[in-house]
Amino acid sequence: DAKTTQPPSMDCAEGRAANLPCNHSTISGNEYVYWYRQIHSQGPQYIIHGLKNNETNEMASLIITEDRKSSTLILPHATLRDTAVYYCIVRAGGTSYGKLTFGQGTILTVHP
Amino acid sequence: GAGVSQTPSNKVTEKGKYVELRCDPISGHTALYWYRQSLGQGPEFLIYFQGTGAADDSGLPNDRFFAVRPEGSVSTLKIQRTERGDSAVYLCASSPQGGALYNEQFFGPGTRLTVL
Numbered sequence: 001d002a003k004t005t006q007p008p009s010m011d012c013a014e015g016r017a018a019n020l021p022c023n024h025s026t027i028s029g030n031e032y033v034y035w036y037r038q039i040h041s042q043g044p045q046y047i048i049h050g051l052k053n054n055e056t057n058e059m060a061s062l063i064i065t066e067d068r069k070s071s072t073l074i075l076p077h078a079t080l081r082d083t084a085v086y087y088c089i090v091r092a093g094g095t096s097y098g099k100l101t102f103g104q105g106t107i108l109t110v111h112p
Numbered sequence: 113g114a115g116v117s118q119t120p121s122n123k124v125t126e127k128g129k130y131v132e133l134r135c136d137p138i139s140g141h142t143a144l145y146w147y148r149q150s151l152g153q154g155p156e157f158l159i160y161f162q163g164t165g166a167a168d169d170s171g172l173p174n175d176r177f178f179a180v181r182p183e184g185s186v187s188t189l190k191i192q193r194t195e196r197g198d199s200a201v202y203l204c205a206s207s208p209q210g211g212a213l214y215n216e217q218f219f220g221p222g223t224r225l226t227v228l
Contacts, residue, residue, distance in 0.1 A: 041221075042219075042221060043116070043203050043205070043219025043220050043221055043222055044155065044203075044205075044217075044219050045219065046216040046217065046218075085154075087154055098143060098145065098160035098162070098167055098168055099145065099157040099160055099168060099171070100145075100147075100155075100157065100217060101157065102147075102154030102155045102156070103154055104153065104154055105154055
């Protein structure tokens with residue numbers, strides 16, 4: 001699986017957009033970008049995923065650059081409950097696509 | 113509906129003892145995953161079941177670790193001769209369609225294992 005690079009921590013004011021970057025410069029053509037988050041003392045929670053087009057759901061938007069070497073997760077109106085560790089994961093196809101390979105993630109702190 | 117449940121929520125044991133950790137996946141989910149998370153780190157993959165069989169056990173660190181899913185539902189992670197380095201949160205996840213590239217994994221709250 002391709003390796004991802006994320007900033008270790010970010011801050012955001014409540015009500016503002018949180019933009020979390022991820023670099024995945026070695027991504028292959030059949031690999032998807034996934035985002036999960038983990039709130040303290042809970043298991044990870046799926047947020048969104050995409051291949052090459054921008055995606056939006058009720059939780060967030062995912063913007064993937066045209067060359068697919070990086071992406072940004074956008075939480076449009078961050079709340080205190082969005083404080084968590086956010087993981088960007090690139091997931092391979094083939095026989096190993098059952099597992100998720102987590103990195104260190106970005107600790108997002110949303111403050112009042 | 114009910115999510116993934118794991119028991120016990122906390123387990124304290126002594127070095128050298130045997131432990132079993134249980135995972136009840138979401139009903140109907142065919143794929144089940146075990147991960148281990150050390151303090152300050154992201155979850156680390158251990159093993160993945162598709163039905164009753166282990167489809168990928170490449171993450172099991174050594175032969176002290178073993179997992180079963182005899183009826184394709186509940187799974188048990190077994191650790192023999194526990195060591196202090198086994199202390200971690202053990203996470204279980206399930207998904208409705210194992211092997212599909214876009215499937216979502218639903219995680220349980222984890223079992224915190226402490227080896228004294």
